[in-house]
Amino acid sequence: xxxxxxxxxxxxxxxxxxxxxxxxxxxxxxxxxxxxxxxxxxxxxxxxxxxxxxxxxxxxxxxxxxxxxxxxxxxxxxxxxxxxxxxxxxxxxxxxxxxxxxxxxxxxxxxxxxxxxxxxxxxxxxxxxxxxxxxxxxxxxxxxxxxxxxxxxxxxxxxxxxxxxxxxxxxxxxxxxxxxxxxxxxxxxxxxxxxxxxxxxxxxxxxxxxxxxxxxxxxxxxxxxxxxxxxxxxxxxxxxxxxxxxxxxxxxxxxxxxxxxxxxxxxxxxxxxxxxxxxxxxxxxxxxxxxxxxxxx
Numbered sequence: 160x161x162x163x164x165x166x167x168x169x170x171x172x173x174x175x176x177x178x179x180x181x182x183x184x185x186x187x188x189x190x191x192x193x194x195x196x197x198x199x200x201x202x203x204x205x206x207x208x209x210x211x212x213x214x215x216x217x218x219x220x221x222x223x224x225x226x227x228x229x230x231x232x233x234x235x236x237x238x239x240x241x242x243x244x245x246x247x248x249x250x251x252x253x254x255x256x257x258x259x260x261x262x263x264x265x266x267x268x269x270x271x272x273x274x275x276x277x278x279x280x281x282x283x284x285x286x287x288x289x290x291x292x293x294x295x296x297x298x299x300x301x302x303x304x305x306x307x308x309x310x311x312x313x314x315x316x317x318x319x320x321x322x323x324x325x326x327x328x329x330x331x332x333x334x335x336x337x338x339x340x341x342x343x344x345x346x347x348x349x350x351x352x353x354x355x356x357x358x359x360x361x362x363x364x365x366x367x368x369x370x371x372x373x374x375x376x377x378x379x380x381x382x383x384x385x386x387x388x389x390x391x392x393x394x395x396x397x398x399x400x401x402x403x404x405x406x407x408x409x410x411x412x413x414x415x416x417x418x419x420x421x422x423x424x425x426x427x428x429x430x431x432x433x434x435x436x437x438x439x440x441x442x443x444x445x446x447x448x449x450x451x452x453x454x455x456x
Contacts, residue, residue, distance in 0.1 A: 243277025
């Protein structure tokens with residue numbers, strides 16, 4: 160027996176919850192800004208770091224901002240776990256005027272500038288506040304004026320408006336997924352967050368990057384139903400996994416036909432994004448609809 164699902168009432172961004180809204184003075188201008196999201200453990204940091212490296216190979220001045228309490232976004236670029244902005248601010252009792260750029264910005268592979276926003280202790284504080292303080296600090300020190308590309312690498316699950324804060328700064332949001340149900344289910348929820356932010360901010364969907372995926376049949380099925388588009392694909396290649404273990408980007412790995420193909424794909428995606436991608440008009444599905452689309456009887 161078929162059942163008609165009720166139409167959920169629409170509401171403004173953040174209605175019914177505490178939200179961190181963008182201070183106009185903190186808006187990033189003069190650079191292309193991308194926010195990278197995806198299911199936890201899907202490879203966002205690896206993807207973000209390799210994408211930053213690819214942009215740098217194109218001659219772009221790149222800044223990568225890790226937005227995760229684990230603060231491990233940039234270690235393949237810097238070869239170490241760098242201190243977070245929040246950790247550094249705590250050492251000066253949050254008197255940001257006492258800090259120097261070299262206290263919290265670290266130069267990584269091929270000149271990529273790296274910052275780890277970090278996050279509040281588990282169960283306390285707000286991730287959106289942390290992102291806002293990081294951008295404010297970067298602007299106070301004029302570190303965004305000489306930047307062409309900013310990449311926000313955001314923690315896996317957008318469970319609150321705070322960790323959706325990078326969407327307030329970004330022009331395009333990229334979603335990293337695998338060709339499986341759980342990853343696509345998470346992608347659908349992220350799409351909903353992006354759609355909510357797009358009502359009040361300039362962020363729009365820029366595409367989906369398939370990671371650790373031999374094929375894209377399930378992603379293609381979901382994209383066909385929602386209007387989302389594939390921006391690129393990376394296979395489940397051991398060299399990619401080993402690059403993270405070796406604390407290096409894919410561009411520093413020993414050359415092979417497979418590694419060269421991955422490098423070329425990152426460079427292609429970076430060039431495509433640098434050229435500008437049209438906003439994707441896609442609509443998330445209801446949870447039940449995803450089960451019906453991708454599930455088995």
